[in-house]
Amino acid sequence: MTPILMLGAGRMGGALIEGWRGAGAFQASDLIIREPHANPTLEAAKAAGAVVNPLDAELARARTVLLAVKPQMWREAAAEVAEHLAPEAVIVSIAAGVRAADISQAFGGRAVARVMPTTAVAVGQGTASIYAADPQARACAHALFAPVGTVVDLQDEELMHAATAVSGSSPAYLYAFVEALEAAGASAGLPAADSAKLARATIAGAATLMARSGVEPAELRRQVTSPGGTTQAALDVLLAEDGFPELLRKAVAAAARRSEELGG
Ligand SMILES: NC(=O)c1ccc[n+]([C@@H]2O[C@H](COP(=O)([O-])OP(=O)(O)OC[C@H]3O[C@@H](n4cnc5c(N)ncnc54)[C@H](OP(=O)(O)O)[C@@H]3O)[C@@H](O)[C@H]2O)c1
Incomplete structure (x- = not known):
């Protein structure tokens, strides 16, 4: 070849x-x-x-x-x-x-x-x-x-079209998530540089763990979420009715639709 x-x-x-x-x-x-x-x-x-x-x-x-x-x-x-x-x-x-x-x-x-x-x-x-x-x-x-x-x-x-929305375009979704996490950390009082360092290293480490362990993301999430704890408090917001699942469904649908339009 x-x-x-x-x-x-x-x-x-x-x-x-x-x-x-x-x-x-x-x-x-x-x-x-x-x-x-x-x-x-x-x-x-x-x-x-x-x-x-x-x-x-x-x-x-x-x-x-x-x-x-x-x-x-x-x-x-x-x-x-x-x-x-x-x-x-x-x-x-x-x-x-x-x-x-x-x-x-x-x-x-x-x-x-x-x-x-x-x-x-x-x-x-x-x-x-x-x-x-x-x-x-x-x-x-x-x-x-x-x-x-x-x-x-x-x-x-x-x-x-769907593969483009879930894969080709999605590194940008993660980068946008990290940007928002950094900003939220600064809003919560962390110095901006520390918030950036913590957000980037934590997300990169979590992604590597998911890739290397082969454990389902839902199970990894359960492993770090104690009932009534701090993570649970955040997930109650993120997984609410209008939270991540619905938001990503809409985002992926929008990207797939745009891919169809561009393809003519
Ligand atoms: N970047 C991504 O994350 C990504 C992800 C998935 C798929 N893709 C696909 O990959 C393709 C390339 O994207 P890219 O981001 O690499 O674009 P890019 O950085 O603009 O690279 C394309 C290069 O090809 C050159 N070129 C233009 N006409 C040419 C010709 N007739 N013969 C040879 N070279 C020519 C361009 O020069 P000029 O600047 O002068 O035009 C440019 O340097 C796109 O079709 C995109 O859909 C990209």
């Missing part, structure tokens, strides 16, 4: 390059990268043997094409390279909301997998929701993302 041609190496493409390097998944020499802007990740990949901004004739070597430009740029990126690719090249797209059938058509009918990743692939702890009708394209997407995170296979392309 190599060489891998990357169309775009910005935030997400760059995160993948870093993650692959950390996991020892692909060599820089396996990468051919088209990216108009220099950045430190790109420079490091180039120094390690990646081909950056190749001549059109080199594009025929690519066996996998990773479409990693912003959704509004994808047609232009496809049009620039499609005619130069080998017929057997497989397309793996991370462009949010863009349908597999449209991508396949723009790439001359080649097989396509769609992936909704998260930037934590950079540290080997990403998440990737994968949809592909074609088994080879699905296998290709697995090979790209399994070394740098948790992979979930979707059987229906329509589920990409």
Whole structure:
């Protein structure tokens, strides 16, 4: 499946390059990268043997094409390279909301997998929701993302909207939660710097414990909640009728709806 041609190496493409390097998944020499802007990740990949901004004739070597430009740029990126690719090249797209059938058509009918990743692939702890009708394209997407995170296979392309809402967009929900917790700690009298330190370290530690222990979140919650105690007092507010469950149901529905609108 190599060489891998990357169309775009910005935030997400760059995160993948870093993650692959950390996991020892692909060599820089396996990468051919088209990216108009220099950045430190790109420079490091180039120094390690990646081909950056190749001549059109080199594009025929690519066996996998990773479409990693912003959704509004994808047609232009496809049009620039499609005619130069080998017929057997497989397309793996991370462009949010863009349908597999449209991508396949723009790439001359080649097989396509769609992936909704998260930037934590950079540290080997990403998440990737994968949809592909074609088994080879699905296998290709697995090979790209399994070394740098948790992979979930979707059987229906329509589920990409929900996966985007629950996974692609949700790191921002957690960051917003931490911001609010820090502010609440300051309101309760803590110096702002101490509140920030406590909130960030506590949430990161709790998330690591959940990931490493494999214990259900509901059980972990019970383990730290004494009846009538301080945590219970806070949870009575957070889990009230209009609290977290309802709020997140609405937030996820809003994100999924927006994904549908963007997909056209
Ligand atoms: N960032 C995330 O958290 C995240 C999560 C899930 C999925 N995604 C998906 O990942 C894709 C990329 O997002 P991103 O945040 O990495 O965007 P980004 O930082 O803007 O990176 C895309 C890069 O591709 C370059 N580019 C534009 N047109 C190109 C072309 N024709 N050929 C080659 N390179 C070209 C861009 O240059 P210019 O700046 O000049 O346009 C930019 O440097 C999007 O489709 C997004 O839906 C992102």
